[in-house]
Amino acid sequence: MKLAFAAVIVALASVADFAAAAAPATPTGRLEGYRRRLPFWSPRPSRRALSPATTAPPTAARKRDDPPPVSAPPAPTVSDIWEIEEPPAEPFEILEPWGSATSSPTADATSVSSPSGPPNAASDSVWEDAANHGCRLVDAMRTSDQEAGKLYSPAKSSVQSSLMSFDDFTSWGWNANEINAGNLSDFDGGQQKPDPGWGIGHALRELGVSDKIKAQGGKNVIIDALHGKEPFTQGYTKNGKSYPATGAEFKIGINTDDGVLMAMDRISPASAAKKRSPPVSDDQLPDVHAFSDIGYLNYKNILGKDPKNMKYMMSVMITNDKTASIIAKALGGGELGPWPGKSFNWRSKEFKALLGSPNGMGFGYLLVQHKSQLGNLFIKDVQIFHGDTWHKLPNMLFTLEVQNGQDPPPKSSGLPPQMVEPLVTGVPGKLRRGGLAPVMPTMQARGPKNFVRAHIKHVEL
Structure with a gap:
């Protein structure tokens, strides 16, 4: 009897074990x-x-x-x-992975990044669009101010920016605050999650420029340019008219001693305005809205005079889907590596596509619209590489030089250029402050600086 009872107990235990093993695990x-x-x-x-x-x-x-x-x-x-x-711990929040299925691509980007690895290469239309845009920027950089004006439709006698004083920046509701501490002042940080350090210290040292902020004994200043003051409930007055603050934000790295300008984070007024409650209408946006003006005015303000020694411009931690797809196509199926990454000369189509990408064109416009102040500088090549960070986001470094006048003038296609500096050139971050809502890129044409939009064949120079 006892043996029979023990056998029943063993059988029941075996059944229970089998059921537990077969049942799905509850996370x-x-x-x-x-x-x-x-x-x-x-x-x-x-x-x-x-x-x-x-x-x-x-x-x-x-x-x-x-x-x-x-x-x-x-x-x-x-x-x-x-x-x-x-x-991750506050104050930073990691959003969806770069190019995840829930991300919103740029307006006309037909090919965006994949959630399971590197972004897909740009479609032919996106690639040609960017290359044409970059080609026209090259044309405009290599010609005089008056000749560059002929690339506009209608033609202009000059493409010089009218925003030349730092008062233009502040009078349109902007505030420039210097970042002197924390992870966002660390050019070497970013290797460990969720540290948002920039991970470009090694690249800066290889270039022979300072890799620290001034508060740490270096030569860099990181400016947090904010449109309005948190919580952005109070506006400002310009020319007798009241305007609301949009909450737009540009983080800009500036090293006037070594001639370095870095676009580190860009949330445009047009993009931030849509997140206000109620949303800010287009006719209430500030005239100072593009990186080409914001970057120039802050660089000039720190230097105290017109800059003539700029050598490098860098777009750091690129999160824009369209730019990512253009980088992937430029790599030709290869992997993006750490510094020095891969370089492209200004004559190559890859260079023109990268310059014409949302994260590159702001630098081109900055040079085109400030020829007399900058000494007629020209971008001679671009390097793409990922930072020494846990997320391996890409960076683009543009190297500048003074034009020597030995290269032949650009060949004209005879067609109006397709050049528009977008109001949004980046996404506020897969690394962003916890209080900001995610803002996805949109491509918009606005303002008197726009080139006419037309589809043209890429012209090799």
């Missing part, structure tokens, strides 16, 4: 909804289909840029360890 609340985002420009590792009861292989326990493991209670077993991510 814990701590793990639900989180995903590990791999470096955007690194090939996605092979992923093994593991059963809920299978332990992940130890070699996949952490990726290269993760901090070293610390003593902690054992984590519950999961089906794929690449799907776990703890939410």
Whole structure:
């Protein structure tokens, strides 16, 4: 009798074990909804289909840029360890991965980045559009102010910007605040999550320029240009008319000693205005809205005179989907590497597409519209590389030189150029402040500086 009873107990236990093994594992609340985002420009590792009861292989326990493991209670077993991510600490919030399925592409970007690795290469139409735009910027940089004016439709006698004083910047509701501490002042940071440091210190040192801010003994100043003052409830008056603050924000790195200008984060007035409640209408936006003017005016203000020694311009931590797709196509299927990355001469079509991308054209316009103040500078090449950061976001470095007059003048296609400086050249961040709502890029034409929009064949120079 006792033996029979024991046999029944063993049988019931076996049935229970079998049922427990067959039942799907219930994820814990701590793990639900989180995903590990791999470096955007690194090939996605092979992923093994593991059963809920299978332990992940130890070699996949952490990726290269993760901090070293610390003593902690054992984590519950999961089906794929690449799907776990703890939410980052404030004040920064990590949004969806660059190019995720939930991202909104730019208005006419037909090919955007993939959620499972590097972004897809730009479509032919996006590529040709950017190359044509960059080609016209090259034409305008290499000619005189008067000749550049002929590229506009209707033609202009001059393309010189009318915004030449720092008073133009402040009188239109902008405030320039210097960032002297924290992760955002760290050019070497960004290797560990969620540190938003810039990860370009090595590149700056290789260029032979300062890699620290002035407060740390370096030569750089990081300006946080904000349109209005938080919480942006109070506006300003210009020429007797009242305007609301939009909350637009540009972070700009400036090194006047070494001649370096860096676009580090760009949230345009037009983009920020749509997030106000109620939204700010277009006729209430400030005249100072483009990076070409905002970057120039802040650089000149810090230097105290017209800048003549600019050598480098850099777009840092690029998150714009269209620019990302153009970078991917320029790489020709190759991977984006760390510094020095890959270079393209100004005569190449890749250069023109990168210059004509949303994150590149602002630099071209800055040079075109300030010829007499800058000494007729010209961009001779571009380097694309990812920063030394955990997310591996790309950077673009443009190298400047004074035109020597030895190159032949540009060849005209005889057609009106397709050149418009967009109001939005970046996304406020996959790395952004917790209080800001995500703003996705939109391409808009606005203001008297616009070139006529037309589809033209790319002209090789």
